[in-house]
Amino acid sequence: MSDFVIETRALSKRYGSKLALDHLDLQIPRGRIHAIVGANGAGKSTLFRILLGFLPPTAGEARILGRDSGCLTPDDRARIGFVNEEHTLPGWMPVSAVIAMHRRQYRRWNEAAFASVLGHYHVLPEQKVGQLSRGERAGFNLALALAQGPELLVLDEPTLGLDVVAKRAFLESLMYSNASEDCTVIYCSHQMDEIERVADNLIILERGQLKNMSAPEDFCARVTYWVADIPFKGPDQQLVPGLLQVQRIDGLHHYVVIDQDEDFGEFLRAHGARSVQSMPVSLDRAVNGFLAKNHAAPAAA
């Protein structure tokens, strides 16, 4: 049995003249909840489609649960749960019929896990799936996925479009389910507050490349926020080490930098800062700053 649930080597995928995945080397170990974040177009969904065998790679290898992604068997698929942002379920079917279908299809069906997740929602068996609210459908989808007893559960932006209450219910049902403890969860989201709550490991993809893989708090610790009172113009941005973001607000320069220690304060002072103050950043700020660094912008900006 492979030590990694997901393993890619030099995985690339090309769409026309663009690279969605750029020689991606990624090994995700078994266990825990791994969050994958990245801007739109970072290659997250492409990665999942290749891993599940729904898209051929342009180059490289992709393995999931130790199996080549292009050769997944029905048994392999039983071991991999997948929930996407659309929560694609047959809207014309009653909830009870969908449950019965999944119960028969998945040999490792876990009724207790299903009940524990669905208990967070007011879903009636006779209701049609199409009549469920978006939040209920998300919860129902999660319950189905967890009850399958998967070794690997992939959640691709599962809370997209959910309101605050539904989002909280979804996260709680995921976090407090015993079933999620028995499997590796890949959680893909743009919501940093969610990731901060659930993730043990933070994977950042940018333009199809792996940029970070560490615990969220470790990543946060790498990013610092500096406020400097620099009269007139600050240092040339090209010279600022580890610069992620810079803003000038009310005459003060606000810097978000990565992998900088106290020496950065000295750097600012050396460039005319009369006062310098540093502070930690939230995961949201850290990731946003990180991703914004290379985000496309008009040439004049």
Place this chain on the structure above:
Amino acid sequence: MRDLFKAEFLRFRTWAIVFAVVHLLVLGFMTRVVDLAQQPDLVYQVIGGVYVLTGLLLGMYQMGGYRRPNAWLNLLHRPLPHWQVAAALFAAGAVLLTIAIALPTLTIAIWQKTMTARVLDTRHLWLLLSALLIAWCGYLAGGYAMLGHKRYGASALVFLALLMASNAVGLGAIVLQLLVLAWLAIMIVSAFKPDLSSPPQNVVGIVATALPLQMAGWMLFMLICFGAELVWIMQGTHPNNLPTPIPGSAKEADNAEPKDLIIAGLRNSRAADAPLWREQAAISDVFQMATNVRWNPVRNELTNKDPMEFDDDTRRIRWVFSHDSMRFEGYSLADFRAVGRLGVDGDGAFPTPPMIGPMDSLISRDTVFQYDSDAKLVLPRLRVPAGETITSIETFDERILLMSDRALYFYDIRELHNGDGVLTPRAHVPVPGKTGNLERVDVMELLDGYLVSFVYSRYSHNGDGPAFQEVLRVDEHDRTVSVGRRELGIGYGPVFRYSNWYISPVLFKVQKFAVNLFAGYVPVRDFQRPPVLPAAVGIAVGMALLSLIGGAWRLRRVAVSMPARLAWLVACFAIGPPALFSLWLLYPERERLDDLPIASAATA
């Protein structure tokens, strides 16, 4: 699998029931107005077209919904073999179509059989099965059009074109429909995989997908040629649309006045009496005829070209032919009650189903029967020798001209009126060509016989027939000699004439074979295809070589194994441009990274 079937069935259940009810009401209305079992071909074609369209739309809608990336992933990412998922979904659709199409038609059939005196044969039940099968074919074709890659998904529609063009009769048509269904099922199973963009993964899938695609390429070329011909016609230089036909051409012969045609046919005649005949032709009546029995009914064929019924206005009886009893079954036009049967010479069975002809005649494959209303009898009156098939019957002055696929027979019409036996022909002229190519026959009576001109030019424009005129003389002793023959100009060069052939001689044969599979012998489709002109052969070889070169060039840019590469090269040469067309569409160019200008992220 059972659950998926049930789920899919529930999805469209209400629509199927609504369709079935509306369908039943429409059929119910129609059957009160007309006898649905005795409609001409066109009516069945229109109804069948509606069934095919229903299946097509269901397949497209159903699979179109699943084809969205997330829906497709959700459908196939489950612990079931993909073919089982496909089988469940399509079985549900097939059952829904059965409810929507077969149940109402069967209900009407049972009503007609049990509650009316109308004829309902076993063949009509086969027709109902056929209706369901073509709806299923449309359904699978629609499903494949959505599942297959957008570059070639529509190629499944080729099979619907085949069903429309097929000449298969009776159970042969059912077998053909089952074969089409099986082929489409293979195409769907080979397309039903997670990665919809990739070509089929095994040899069977590739062959099953490539052949219809190649045939679609062939048909596309035909459409282009048709478009070019329209432009040609618009320009006013098309040989068929010239203000004056080209002298000595088939077109001129087709349009000529009968007497002018006889004169032209005798122009080069070496017969001693030829000058005299030419003079006589200018002042005599020359009778023109053509094939007018274009349909020879076959027992248990599914549909009729025309209704197999006639009315006896004196007795107020409608006689409808039953393929089961091989006799006419009558019902009163006054009260619609059954009035008994009508067979040959009393109650004898007809040897083959007859069609309704002129002068109270009933025409079977080799016999013309006459209905005598007073005696309520059907008697055989004219008969061609065994093995021949009647293709035309006309009257000319005091003569009856009966033509088969082998000879033209002359009878005295007075014998028909004065007796009730089988007439003996006064003379006969063997026909000098195949009925499928026969355009017209012109007959001039001589003092001691007849001059008969045959023009064979039908389908000469596309290489399916010769173009010539032959004049034969039959004397009073029933001896026939050829007294003149001339080749007719066609007016089309080999580029146009053989365009359906040189693009792919193999596919040309295949389409002929497929269209005529289970068709049996029909004189009007019996052609004498002359040898292909060397110029056309040259074009075909050139095209095959170009296809081979194109295939080799393309294969360097796609990811296929070496055996597949060799097989495709052979196919490109043997099948020609349609094979290259299919190769191009089936295999997208291999994705590479080395030619990427700037690596930049795409929307994922």
